[in-house]
Amino acid sequence: RTNHLEDHISDVTKLPKELVREVSGHVAFEELQSRVWPITHFPDRAINEASSRLVNFHASAFPMEKTIQQRHRVRIVPIAEVQCTWKDSFTAFYVYGFENKVYFPDYPQQCCWGCTLL
Structure with a gap:
C-alpha cells in the first residue's frame, strides 16, 4: 500500500514553505471520499x-494502482510579517502558526549572548 501525498502552499511571503508545513493551522475544508473533486x-x-491541478494529477498519475480513498484538505496557517527598522536598517521577520514560531533570517544581533526574541 502506497500513500501518495501532494500539497500546495499558497503564500506570498518569503517564509520558507517547509516551515509552514511544520506548524498547525485551522482546517477550513476537508473531504474524505473514494474520489474527491x-x-x-x-x-x-x-x-x-491548485486543487484542480492536484486532483487532475492524481487522477492520471498512478494508472497501475487502485485508489482506495482520497483526502482533500485546506489548512489556513496564520502568518504575520513584521517590518521594522534597527540602526537605520530596514528588516522583516515572520511569526507563524498557532505555535507562534518566529523566522528572522536577518536578525541584526547575530552574536548577542543570552538575548532572546519574544
Missing part, C-alpha cells in the same frame, strides 16, 4: 486552481 468554491482563486 476539485474545490471550486473557495474564496481564494489560487486554492481552487
Whole structure:
C-alpha cells in the first residue's frame, strides 16, 4: 500500500514553505471520499486552481494502482510579517502558526549572548 501525498502552499511571503508545513493551522475544508473533486468554491482563486491541478494529477498519475480513498484538505496557517527598522536598517521577520514560531533570517544581533526574541 502506497500513500501518495501532494500539497500546495499558497503564500506570498518569503517564509520558507517547509516551515509552514511544520506548524498547525485551522482546517477550513476537508473531504474524505473514494474520489474527491476539485474545490471550486473557495474564496481564494489560487486554492481552487491548485486543487484542480492536484486532483487532475492524481487522477492520471498512478494508472497501475487502485485508489482506495482520497483526502482533500485546506489548512489556513496564520502568518504575520513584521517590518521594522534597527540602526537605520530596514528588516522583516515572520511569526507563524498557532505555535507562534518566529523566522528572522536577518536578525541584526547575530552574536548577542543570552538575548532572546519574544
